[in-house]
Amino acid sequence: MRLHDCQMAPNPRRARIFLAEKGLDVEKVEHSILDGETNGEAYLKINPWGTVPALELDDGSLIREAPAIFRYIEASHPSPNLLGDNPREAAEIEAWERFSEIQGISAIGEYFRNQTEALTGRGLPGPSELDLIPALVERGQKRAAWFYEEVNEQLGKTEYLGSNRYSIADITAQCAIDFASAVSLGIPDHCTNVARWHKVVSARPTAAA
């Protein structure tokens, strides 16, 4: 297996952490989003959706989309369990994983993309030419603020985000928040539960992935 990757982006990072938590050391192939490589002819031949991460299997077939990679790896390498080990836990983890993707990674992504000149014409991941929309900078910032509030409230009730143990919900929230910090939307001072949890997840060896 090898992972089509982009070191600075939060979506591939959640695949890297997931693989590392499973103890899998997988070859990484770097494609820069900022330099336009993920939208270039060579990469679109590999993945016409122009997205990273994508996991290339030894038979040459490709698994696209981070959550599809999670499903595949969890089913083929079940330990440690990261997606929930009973129906109710799996559902709660899925809900917080999605919330952290949509209101976290995607919201912070729209804040960042729409003010970044290097991404002109690439308003969203993928091969379509889409204008940057300045109004999305403010919208992304508002959504990120809401994301922090909700996660902070939840982490006042549970030790980890979707469960009482580390799971994919934490991985996605962790990638969202580290990405947010890199683009000046770090953890607000009053979100003390987020700060406490962030210290714990950042101390895991896989946080370096």
Next chain:
Amino acid sequence: MRLHDCQMAPNPRRARIFLAEKGLDVEKVEHSILDGETNGEAYLKINPWGTVPALELDDGSLIREAPAIFRYIEASHPSPNLLGDNPREAAEIEAWERFSEIQGISAIGEYFRNQTEALTGRGLPGPSELDLIPALVERGQKRAAWFYEEVNEQLGKTEYLGSNRYSIADITAQCAIDFASAVSLGIPDHCTNVARWHKVVSARPTAAA
């Protein structure tokens, strides 16, 4: 169990079809999005995220987000399998399910919401006050066009979208396309594979859900 629902919206519909395919007849509680009920005080007490669908279990707890409902029901009612019955199939179904949600339902949603006066201040599902952004009408339309192209190409290779049998990937694409048709973004004439497949999935009794 009972399902917090909105009859006209594509996201709750995919939960309704999923439950119907599992043979589960679940009580539905209607909350109008257009009338603002999903953002009203009463519903935000049930689900602070302000989203439908949400599945209320008999113990009073709530499962939020359609994919979390799918996970819960698939694990507790495994037959018929709708999420994939081996790691590779599960990953392919997940990839197309996500593509159909993000580039289908969400893209068509941004086309529709941002030109709909009744949704002023509600640029996205959820309780945050977010302005409508007219530029997203055109972006949503472009993304929907790409969605049709990709799905049409895939359906030239496989009978159903993520597999050779009906799955959650088809359900989400079906809900995206019927929603698109309702807002004047119906199947383009040249997408004959989509039209062929749409006839087949629409003939299933659960399409009425």
